[in-house]
Each structure stands twice: as structure tokens, then as C-alpha cells.
Amino acid sequence: MRLADIFNDPSEQRFSIEIFPPKTDAGEELLMDALVRLKDFGPGFVSCTYGAGGSTRDKTLQWCEKIQNVLQQTATAHFTCVGSSREELLEWLNQATARGVHNIMALRGDPPAGETVFKAAEGGLAYANELVSLIREHYPEAGIGVAGYPEKHLEAPSMEEDLDNLKRKVDAGADVLVTQMFYNNEYYFRFREACANRDIKLPLIPGIMPITNFARIQRITSMCGTEIPDSLASRLEAVKGDEEAQFEIGVEFAIKQCRELLDAGVPGIHFYVLNKSQACERILEELNFQTAQ
Numbered sequence: 235m236r237l238a239d240i241f242n243d244p245s246e247q248r249f250s251i252e253i254f255p256p257k258t259d260a261g262e263e264l265l266m267d268a269l270v271r272l273k274d275f276g277p278g279f280v281s282c283t284y285g286a287g288g289s290t291r292d293k294t295l296q297w298c299e300k301i302q303n304v305l306q307q308t309a310t311a312h313f314t315c316v317g318s319s320r321e322e323l324l325e326w327l328n329q330a331t332a333r334g335v336h337n338i339m340a341l342r343g344d345p346p347a348g349e350t351v352f353k354a355a356e357g358g359l360a361y362a363n364e365l366v367s368l369i370r371e372h373y374p375e376a377g378i379g380v381a382g383y384p385e386k387h388l389e390a391p392s393m394e395e396d397l398d399n400l401k402r403k404v405d406a407g408a409d410v411l412v413t414q415m416f417y418n419n420e421y422y423f424r425f426r427e428a429c430a431n432r433d434i435k436l437p438l439i440p441g442i443m444p445i446t447n448f449a450r451i452q453r454i455t456s457m458c459g460t461e462i463p464d465s466l467a468s469r470l471e472a473v474k475g476d477e478e479a480q481f482e483i484g485v486e487f488a489i490k491q492c493r494e495l496l497d498a499g500v501p502g503i504h505f506y507v508l509n510k511s512q513a514c515e516r517i518l519e520e521l522n523f524q525t526a527q
């Protein structure tokens with residue numbers, strides 16, 4: 235199924251899952267187990283990230299094949315412009331299509347560690363909107379997702395400019411948008427309004443990363459500029475040495491956050507599950523996703 239078709243019924247709110255390719259055999263087994271458990275809840279799609287610097291080029295496709303062929307779920311392969319010329323990008327897209335992967339999350343990618351400015355590879359692409367155009371030109375039937383930033387992309391000089399640039403990706407042919415993680419729904423609601431004002435009409439799927447380990451989430455949010463509300467941070471700070479308590483606080487917060495988003499009519503929720511299922515299972519049960527599918 236293509237991404238656009240998954241979200242074409244406005245009366246149905248779907249959820250999706252994002253994983254990354256594990257580095258070890260043990261990690262692969264744990265991930266498969268997590269995906270089997272989450273399958274019961276009926277995800278609209280499962281996406282697999284493309285490692286920074288293109289480091290998981292083939293593994294991303296291998297996992298997408300497992301998602302589709304073993305788990306019988308719709309897969310979406312993340313794909314970035316990092317380190318590849320136009321020809322190399324097309325070669326990877328050819329492979330993806332030949333291997334039955336027809337949904338692509340089209341991203342620019344981050345500059346390498348220690349650098350703040352992204353430099354296109356020789357003969358490569360500089361922005362995600364160029365990648366969307368390339369995919370649409372050569373694979374007009376592909377499902378294309380793009381990233382959006384309710385708290386602004388870190389490199390963008392202003393929210394206005396970031397939204398102008400987002401419009402380029404949409405106009406180039408994106409089908410759905412998945413947001414960067416956020417913990418304050420107000421950012422999403424403002425972002426949704428700003429998109430509507432710019433005639434950006436594609437489904438805006440909020441990205442939610444349940445907090446199960448505060449230190450890890452602090453590391454991740456510090457890299458992408460996501461704010462953790464003070465009230466939540468202080469509750470988590472108070473149980474710093476206690477992972478179980480952090481898990482409970484994080485899950486309870488995510489349930490409330492998702493419920494508010496669903497009540498506000500979002501088309502679905504994209505869960506960054508960090509290859510684990512426990513938190514997401516609890517949240518989906520509370521949100522009645524099992525019975526809804």
C-alpha cells in the first residue's frame with residue numbers, strides 16, 4: 235500500500251512505527267520480537283531509518299523486505315542525500331523498487347558530526363525537495379514522506395523560512411509529512427495552522443517518542459532541538475536513578491499527549507519506538523488501537 239492510501243480516509247486515525255537497523259544479531263532478534271508484538275495493533279506502516287552518512291544503505295532495504303515479506307506489513311524506507319551523487323541515489327531507488335519497497339521517506343540528512351553546514355556530495359543533491367523531485371520524476375507511483383519541524387529545523391533562520399522550504403517539498407510531490415518528535419502539543423497545533431495558511435494540505439503526522447530513559451531522550455532532544463517541558467523534566471529528574479519510574483512517567487505522559495492529539499483530529503501518530511515495543515504497546519492499548527483496527 236502507498237503512503238497516500240494509508241491516510242486517505244479522514245475518519246480513520248492510523249498509527250505507524252519507526253525502527254532503525256540493529257547492529258548485532260541479538261538486536262535483530264529483539265527487534266523482530268518487538269515488531270511481531272506491535273503487528274497485532276495494526277500499524278499503517280513500519281518505517282526503517284537510513285543511518286547517518288548512508289551507513290545502513292543496504293540494511294535499511296533488508297529490514298523493509300523483512301517487514302513486507304515476513305511480517306506482511308507495509309514498509310517505508312528512509313533515504314537521505316548524504317554522500318551520494320544523483321546516479322548513486324537513482325541506483326539505490328532502483329534497488330528499492332526492484333525489492334518491492336515503494337514508500338520512501340525522502341530526507342536531506344544531517345551534516346557529519348562536528349560540522350554545522352550540510353554539503354552536498356559531488357554531483358549530489360542539497361535539499362530534500364530535490365530528492366522528492368528526483369523520486370517523482372523517475373518513480374511517479376512511489377509513496378513519498380517528508381519531515382516537518384513544529385519547533386523549526388535547527389539550521390533554519392526562522393520558522394517562516396523553514397515553512398517556505400517545507401512548501402517546496404510538498405509542491406515537489408510529497409504525500410505525507412511526519413514531524414520531528416515534540417513533547418508540547420502547542421507546537422504541533424501552531425505548525426498545523428501555519429501549514430494550513432500556506433495551503434500545505436498533506437496529512438501532518440505527529441511524531442511521538444515515548445520517554446523510557448530520560449538520559450537517552452535528553453541526548454536525542456539536544457541534537458534536534460526538541461524542548462522537554464519543565465514540568466515533565468523535573469518529574470523525570472526526580473527519579474533519575476530509577477528506570478522503572480521513568481518508564482511509568484514517560485508512558486503516562488505519552489498517553490495524555492496522544493489522546494489530546496487524536497481528539498484534535500490528527501490523521502495518525504508516528505511512534506519512534508527505538509526498537510522496543512513495551513511502551514508503545516501500553517500506549518496503544520490505552521488508546522484502544524487494538525480494537526479500532
Ligand SMILES: Cc1cc2nc3c(=O)[nH]c(=O)nc-3n(C[C@H](O)[C@H](O)[C@H](O)COP(=O)(O)OP(=O)(O)OC[C@H]3O[C@@H](n4cnc5c(N)ncnc54)[C@H](O)[C@@H]3O)c2cc1C
Nearest residue numbers: 283284312341342343344361362381387390396399412414
Ligand atoms: C520523520 C523524520 C525522519 C528522519 N529520518 C532520518 C533518517 O532515517 N536518517 C537520517 O540521517 N536522518 C533522518 N532524519 C533527520 C533529518 O535528516 C535531519 O533533520 C536533516 O537535518 C534535515 O532533513 P530534511 O529532510 O528535513 O531536510 P530539508 O527539508 O532539506 O531541510 C534542511 C534545512 O534546509 C532548509 N531548506 C530546505 N530546502 C531548502 C531550499 N530549497 N533552499 C534553501 N534552504 C532549504 C530547511 O529550512 C532546513 O533548515 C529524520 C527526521 C525526521 C523528522
